[in-house]
Amino acid sequence: MKRAFITGITGQDGSYLAELLLEKGYDVHGLVRRSSAMARTRIDHLNDNERLHLHYGDLTDGVSLVNLVRQIEPHEVYNLGAQSHVKISFEMPDHTASTNAIGTLRLLEAIRAAGLECRFYQASTSEMFGLTPPPQNEQSVFHPRSPYGASKLQAHWVTVNYREAYDLFAVSGILFNHESPRRGENFVTRKITKAVAAIEAGITDHVELGNLDAVRDWGFAPEYVEGMWRMLQADEPDDYVLATGVGYTVRDFCEAAFAHAGLNWAEHVKHNTAFERPSEVDALIGDASKAKAALGWEARTRTPELARLMVDSDREDLRRLLGS
Known part of the structure; x- marks a missing residue:
């Protein structure tokens, strides 16, 4: 063993x-x-x-x-x-x-x-x-x-x-x-999906985020x-x-997550400079061709699908918490 x-x-x-x-x-x-x-x-x-x-x-x-x-x-x-x-x-x-x-x-x-x-x-x-x-x-x-x-x-x-x-x-x-439903709640993706669930349930009406233009490969x-x-x-x-090889902005992630709940992200997201970094990383998009060739590994889940499954998980967590 x-x-x-x-x-x-x-x-x-x-x-x-x-x-x-x-x-x-x-x-x-x-x-x-x-x-x-x-x-x-x-x-x-x-x-x-x-x-x-x-x-x-x-x-x-x-x-x-x-x-x-x-x-x-x-x-x-x-x-x-x-x-x-x-x-x-x-x-x-x-x-x-x-x-x-x-x-x-x-x-x-x-x-x-x-x-x-x-x-x-x-x-x-x-x-x-x-x-x-x-x-x-x-x-x-x-x-x-x-x-x-x-x-x-x-x-x-x-x-x-x-x-x-x-x-x-x-x-x-x-x-x-x-990312995943197990992502820490202080990371931007999970912060967004938890906010979607809370806004949909009427617990809050907005979420504050930093740089919406940062591009990431999620x-x-x-x-x-x-x-x-x-x-x-x-x-x-x-x-x-x-990596997946495809980049999305934080704004894109917001749009996908909020749209999954039938919400307009622009009505619920507020910009707060306190969440920005002293020095920003503008864009990270990976090329995983070596891993595919040598290991047979390839990412299957793309960012829009990821946002939706994380929203669904946070919705379910909130339902259990509220006993509904």
């Missing part, structure tokens, strides 16, 4: 990846921060699975990582833990760097020091491209525009370094935006975690972009 170790298992991607690996027969170990003890709703439905094991630890605590890697002896490690909110990274740059950049280094060093023959996946991000114009692929120039993007770039390069210096099977998945998270798994099944380690 293969053993996998997932940091960030309580997050959107971690929960979907845990489901996928359990379905494939893995023994799944997850890292949870002590502060996450009461924030595990995304994996509550997996609690009865005897092959799921949760361990307290933190990417900012190298000792806990060393001990856990030696204890678990994983065949595959998926580093999904991070401070992943771009706007918050401007407010907490030190914490973001310690968790995302140095945390990755701590984990890689724990694996190297233990002498494990395991495979390592690093969750890189399209935010590393930043100012570089689309389409972006594995050969595009990196130019991050936030402490988050910069921290992820360091983590990306240290992963490459450990692959080259220590012959570690280490890959980076450069994933473009991917895909469906469950499809992207399958891509992560495929990267670690390849014969040789490499880095891959995962």
Whole structure:
């Protein structure tokens, strides 16, 4: 039985990846921060699975990582833990760097020091491209525009370094935006779809958003975690972009989400500069042709469909909450 170790298992991607690996027969170990003890709703439905094991630890605590890697002896490690909110990274740059950049280094060093023959996946991000114009692929120039993007770039390069210096099977998945009903409520897509449900129910009448002109390449998270798994099944380690290849503005996402509820988005969306970044990333659109050719991976869900399924999920959540 293969053993996998997932940091960030309580997050959107971690929960979907845990489901996928359990379905494939893995023994799944997850890292949870002590502060996450009461924030595990995304994996509550997996609690009865005897092959799921949760361990307290933190990417900012190298000792806990060393001990856990030696204890678990994983065949595959998926580093999904991070401070992943771009706007918050401007407010907490030190914490973001310690968790995302140095945390990755701590984990890689724990694996190297233990002498494990395991495979390592690093969750890189399209935010590393930043100012570089689309389409972006594995050969595009990196130019991050936030402490988050910069921290992820360091983590990306240290992963490459450990692959080259220590012959570690280490890959980076450069994933473009991917969403789902499990997306955090402070991310713009989920903020929009929750607002649609609330406005439709008469609970509120508007939502405040930042830059409506930002272009993003939004895909469906469950499809992207399958891509992560495929990267670690390849014969040789490499880095891959995962994306749909199609860009939409935040305004487009609003239009699709509100229209699904029969609402005119322009009547309910208000612009608030407080939600804009100090330095903006104008457009991220990925070219995933390498992943398609080498891994057989291709995004299936496009942004309009994604917006609709997220609205439906938030509608249902609200109905349950209201008891109707």
